[in-house]
Amino acid sequence: MPSLNRTRHFAFLLLLLVLAAPSRPGFALQEPQPQAGTEPAQEDLEDPVLEAQVREIASKLRCPTCRALSVQDSQAGMANEMRELIREQLRAGKTPEEVTAYFVDRYGEWILLKPTAEGFNWTVWLLPVLMLGGGLFFVFMTARRWVEQGQARAAALANDGEESEL
């Protein structure tokens, strides 16, 4: 049946095309198009200390438009402009703490990728440690119980053996 074979070939090719097509992200309506960012000026690139500080601060801040990325890792327009603002503030003599505080003042603590270890935030830091400790304690207690049960069974078996020998 040549026509049936042709249809099958066509369907197979179509399937291959669909599978091979690059996966498209969801149509994000509210995501801005990356714009030509504010790239660091040549003199800043020649100042490795300043650039290292910019990288350090930017890597601690959350990109407001992409959220899952840091300002350092994101190529979104807002992230570019935030990096430039960090650079500008450092150049103006602000300390890294002051620059970070500037962003926290405007965006709230949400802008920090790592929450500060104070108040209710301690939960985030302590809970994993407590859970790990609790898990280890549970494993230790269970293992000890198994050992004790095994020893008791072995003793019982030994007793049974002795009794039967007698």
Next chain:
Amino acid sequence: MNWKKTLIPAAALPIVALLGYGLTVNPNIIESTLPGRPAFEFSATTLDGGTVSLSDLKGKVVVLNFYASWCVACIDEHRVFLDAERYYAGRDYKMLGVIYQDPPANARRWMQRMGGNWPSLIDKNSRIAIDYGVYGVPETYFIGKDGLVAHKQIGPVTARLMVSMVDSLLAAPMPDDMTSADVSAEPTPGQG
């Protein structure tokens, strides 16, 4: 074992409570630090070539709307702003648009198509957006006559919110420290 019967549920309870609380919170709504605080001062060029400074608008209720031509949700709320422009004409009300991550030419075309006579500010290097902690559009800030941020709206502004916010802010008494000369201050010509 008694310790198992009490310790495990006791340890699990706060974790379950925490997760349960997490389910009640919308992660897309990030609380702003601005309401109740003085609005950050800015001075920016408008699409028409004029200049607008927030300090010039003290004594007026200011609605500061961050928008972009690529923002679909901005279309929904634009109708509300058009109605408000007519409804509050002649009152101490000023609407300001701030272009967010969008070339001015696109914003100009969008405003021409959508209508509205309020100024659209060109936010150079997104400094206004960063100052106001904007992370997406549309976002709108309602600023009282006293210059304090009264409310931040994330997402489109509804007619109900617009009327309730602007009416209550217009009804608020004028700050004591303001003279009639301050109130009569107008933005520079050409702001649209």
